[in-house]
Amino acid sequence: MAVVVELWCVAALLALAVLAVPLSRAHAGSPIVYGGALVLSLIGLGNAVAALAAPAGTLALPLGLPGTGAHFRLDGLSAVFLAIVHLCGASASLYAIGYGRHADAPGRVLPFFPAFLAAMSLVLLADDAYSFLFAWESMSLASWALVIADHRAAENRRAAYVYLVMASFGTFLLMLAFGLLAGTAGIYDFVGLRAHPPAALVGGVVLGLALLGAGSKAGLVPLHAWLPLAHPAAPSHVSALMSAGMTKVAVYGFLRIVFDLMGPPQWWWGIPVLAAGAASAALGVLYALMQSDIKRALAYSTIENIGIVFVGLGLALAFTANALPAAGALALTAALFHALNHALFKSLLFFGAGAVLGATGVRDMERMGGLIHGMPVTAFAMLIACAAISALPPLNGFVSEWLIFQAILISPELPAWGLKLLVPAAGALLALAAALAAACFVRLYGISFLGRPRGPQAAAAREVDRWQLGAMLALAGLCVLAGVLPGLVIDAMAPAVAALTGARMPPQAGVAWLSIIPVAESRSSYNGLLVLVFVAGSAALVAAAIHRFASRAVRRAPAWDCGFPNAGLRTQYTASSFAQPIRRVFGATVFSAREQIHMPPPGDLSPARFRLRLVDPAWDGLYLPLARAVWALSGRMNALQYLSIRRYLALVFGALVLLLLVLALWG
Amino acid sequence: MGSLVFDVAHLLAGGLVLLSLVMLYQDRLPALIRMFALQAVVLTLSVSWQAYAQGAPHLYVTAAIALAFKAIIIPIALQRIVVRLGLHREVETALSIGPTMVAGIALVALSMVVMLRVTAEADPLAREDLAFALSVVLLGLLMMVTRRNAVSQVVGFMSLENGLILAAAGAKGMPLVVEISVAFSVLVAFIVIGIFLFRIRERFDTVDSAALDRFREGQR
Amino acid sequence: MIHALLVQGLQMALVLAIAPLVTGFVRVVKARLLRRRGPPLLQPYFDLARLARKEAVLAQNASWLFRAAPYLIFAATWVAAALVPTFATGLVFSWTADLIAITALLGSARFFLALAGMDVGTSFGGLGASREVMIASLAEPALIMIVFTLALVAGSTQLSTVAEHMLSAHVGLRVSLGLALIGLTMVAIAENARIPIDNPATHLELTMVHEAMVLEYSGRHLALIELAASLKLTLYLSLIACVFLPWGLAPAGAAPAVLALGMLAYGAKLALGGALLGLFETVIAKMRVFRVPDFLGAALMLGLLGTLLLFVSRSF
């Protein structure tokens, strides 16, 4: 049975984690551990893909919560996410065989990497509340250990701390949600919970808790502020795994609770989900545009993509609640598809960032440039990833966004007014996010890979090893494949979608020319394969024609200097100057950007200084005030620990008198 | 048992409460210690009366302990400490006498109210005794809370303990009363020895327990 | 089938063939309005031929991306333009990409153009790319919202279906469509680097956007990019014509005579659009770059308003 195979994979990964402790001292330890993780992830991947259309398999073990036991279940939804996670795991392992060789302290990474993979799989397999939260929190713990792997840098410690607290916050909220679902009877297994859906009001609260709990893990605005700290702090293959894999597990958690355990949705459930998703999509990418640290920019872009996924989920909820199951299936498929796509290209992007980091030693884009010369293959793979995440046809990112737009276009059929007004606004934000994402990745790619090197490290960068290139090229290939053959993916996800929404998209397998048709052919259709063929064909055609009939001569010359000779490297656009127009459009309102330019008076030869201050409003408006409040409160309370013995006795005395008074007045 | 038994017990217990209030009123240590010795004597009488009334000879042991230990040995020891540490001046109270007395009266009232809720099925003797004992306990605690001085806190604690012994002796047939009184004597002895042994005055310059807390090193 | 393929092929060839003509026509109109004689109508063809024959001069550190980009930009634009019905609906490959996909194809072209602008590492390239993505980041959502409006009216994002729906009598006059027309025109102006957003005839650093990005291109590469720009202009004019002036479009499987008629109508529509564009550009002044967001923000709001009106009114 598939679920047994998956559990054996988990067990083997855990064994590998234990084994990694002694292995990390050995020279060959790193390839062995990553190689093992690669093989296990591939086995799991194959198993999950095979389980996509299979009936759900369950298994109960006498572990975990007494009385309930540990229940595991592998159904369509789990299989979709297992496939995504294993895909991320396999590619990260492959990449790390090369990348992990240069780790300073392998002992702090090797044991936790397989454990992290195992915990993620376990979340997806869990079929009772305790196992689910146990695995969920273990996942946080393992990834926390990876975030703090480079523990000597103070900012990493801070990132890890914020991350762990936020992870725990999310877990506690989910615990509350499960508590509400479990009710006084204390039903913890999902089978029982499914049989007892909560009352309407309780359901609303559970939805809120699940949205906050799973959303904080996924990085929804405004709880996202930990994510851009934590994801980049880890080693790059782990960053990829966190951004691409773990956020999907969070999405799965939301799906499992809200779509599966809570019975039929209420009409308004889509509203908060849609609003949070749209806000995350737009704000996430705007933040990403402002970052000059390449990994931070990627982390913020994760927030954007999670926002897109949640918009899809919100639409699916709204449709399903309002008796439009087919539309719900379309929205849910779009969300799942986007989750897959994001896993693919975000892994690839982090791998690329890791390769750059390994080759140059810098994460700051302002010190990169011209890497396309030294690292052509990496640059090629990154180009595909950047195009894919910018939702450009014929790559995969476009397909899922297109499907979500198609779902939005069905929404006038929704009866409720709130949704009617919200959905187009969400659509506009989504379109804005897509366009800004393109801007963001033009900037990211253009500044770091194109132009001239902005520093000696960038100039000396050399291509990375074969393992890393292999992982990157494989993912790039998958990005293209998912883009040109989306019908396969949609059909593969159909069983999972059907189980949650009660409907499915029209089968795509029989459509001529491998097109995809979300609703009906007269309404809309798209064919990635033909777009690719047409674009490639016409480009080839015109190239051939020009080379044949016109000129093919090439001459190298200095760049045109507009009459200003000796244009130094500093005259290039920088990451922050590239973002300046957009910063001026959105910055003042969204993150109170402040630019200070210190221009020396004429005749003064001192350099002009430019300083930019950006504030993440979630950090300044939510995290910091809370932290300050806790600190101030603890300061107040702390005074109570320095009283005299007499005062302590007075406390005891006071408590006694109070209780006696209660007895006297009550009794 | 006639009403005489009840009246005598009542009178003695009431005397204990009264003495507790008087102790609250004292603002000089030597006088406080003397009042405490007097309270111990009254306690001895009360316990002896209970021993007689209940026909429980072992309570005489408790009475003897109370007399020997609390009415004689401890007061003498405390007196010595006071003299040695030069404390026979005013008692430093945290709360001035007036409010303390008001609080004391309120506590007595509170203990009465609380006890009155207890159904009358319980032995009336025990019930009244308990009300007084509770008053003594609360007043003892009040003294510990309102005095800054370690010696007067010890006295407050012992007065509290007097209330306990009163209650234990009043509980007819209660086992282990003697053991408890012994245990408490040991406790009190520890406290007194503690003050003596660690020469808190020498080390901290004052027996004021607030000073102990001020002593702590860079915790803040 | 053969007929349909023929129409599709004809359409591809047609847009490619007339795109420089459209550009030239607008230039002539503008010159005449300024009482200049202006260049010959066919000047763009001569320019393209001349550029194509010249050798390409590459900056010393230009990468493979720089050389590949013109082909990709051209191909993406051409494919997009070929999918917009010009003289006939029912193009055989129209289901390959709907209106959203066409928008995204143009986005792909822009993506590579901006990257190419940054490849050489001069300040102009970065400047142009930076401004271009800023403009696009507003123009694209505006366009998507307009697409939403159209799709909601027609119940489809498939351009052929939209055009057929517009042709049918029961559409009538709708406020949303009016808003969409204005919005689409504004987006078209911005996307084609026309006045008041950008000036295709300037090389002044303060105002350049599109020209700054292609400053390093020469020879055949420049020719392709120029041709792609012309194609894009043609595409937008065709789009407006197809959606808002659908009269004369030959239906699927129409007889050659009807096709010819459609082609005539198409020519007339292009001429009208080009003339209006020339007129507009002549009477209006160029905007400061940082006024552009206001302009495009207005377009975005128009699109959103149009969509919202539809969402609300359809339930009545």
Next chain:
Amino acid sequence: MTAGFDAASALLLLPALAAAVLLALPGYRAGAVVNTLAAFLSFLAAASLLVAKPEDGAFLRVDDLNIVFLVLNSFVGCTTALFSAGYIAHELEAGRLTIGQMRFYHAMYQALLFAMNLALLASSIGVMWVAIEMATLTTVLMVGLYRTPAAIEAAWKYFILGSVGIALALFGSILVYMAARPVVGEGPDGMAWAVLMAHAAAFDPALLNLAFVFLLLGYGTKVGLVPLHAWLPDAHAEGPTPISAVLSGLLLNVALYAVLRFKLLLAAAPGALAPGPLLMGLGLLSLLFAGGMLYRRRDIKRLFAFSSIEHMGLIAFAFGIGGPIANFAGLLHMAMHSLTKSAIFFGVGHVVQVKGTQALSEIRGLTASHPVLGWGLVLGVAAIAGLPPSGVFMSEFLVVTSTVAHAPALAALLVAGLLLAFGALMLRLHGLAFGAPTGRMAPVKGTQAPMLLHLALVVGAGLYLPPPLVAWFQHIARLLG
């Protein structure tokens, strides 16, 4: 006499005998060995209770409730003795203790075990009271062992507050007797658990209420519930670390056991007030207060002392909610807290000896300088903070979910408190365990096995609880109502 009763007496005789021997034994090495051995034998005796459930004796009583505490206590007592052997040797080398003090220490250790076993085994509330007082006194002496001003001051504070608590508890016990006397008659029967429980329904409810107030405050002082907690941090910080481990791991439990006993009694009397809300209130207050206090700690042992207050609050809260799930969670949490907290104190003991300081700001990067110790501490703190894979996670899961079902608003407060404490513990942990190491780099002396053993048990419990243990806990949970 059955074998079980022998085991129960052995639990008292062994430590008493050992205490006497240790007081006489001159060499400290032999003392440590005898101490460990005696503790181990006590553990075996306690474990034998599991196999052969004894009958009630005249003075001693082994029932389902105290058996848990006995086994747990004697186990932690045994491992702590093992840890203490290495710890004390180091203290002697460092010159912080003399041979004489050492002898005294070992004797007191066994005396403490004796007192605690007696408190748990006693069939009379009076004997239990005496035993708890004795346990308090012995720990007072141990806290002041170093004779530094701070140690003496901590002992003093502990002593005074503890004495008042004891007095209040005694008054409560007398009141219970008074309530029982009209029903069960005079004499020792009025203080025997079995008799009390059997007749509780007929007791005067008002008197029982009053008694519970005093007992809760009296024994609550020992449990360390806010606002009665003030002695606890200082006593943990200034005494020898094995005593900190014993205090947190054992003595608090014994006091809690007393509170639980009386809660049972009250629950059996229908007219009396429900003790649940009181326990929940104090528990929640402790949790929230300790959670806030954790942030400003500068001393590593005080930090974990406050964490003990927090967990005691959580346990009290769980028992306050009541019901089979919450009671089960409370028991489990108590066991897990004992194991984890003592493991943490073992680790802290090593850390303090290695670094020569208790100041948090001077301890950095332990995972880099002392991997086993550092990661052990990380695991321990993660476990106590309620992260999986530890049994604490399971008990917190059960407490939170069962609270939500009964009182959602309280659940929100509870979660806020837990999160508050979590944030503080993790804040300190990041400083302790990570970053560039500072201070002395001396290797760890003494065995780290007790710490690792405890941690292994805690992690194991999070994954798998043996069914007999579960059945047993569930049985007690039902008893607790």
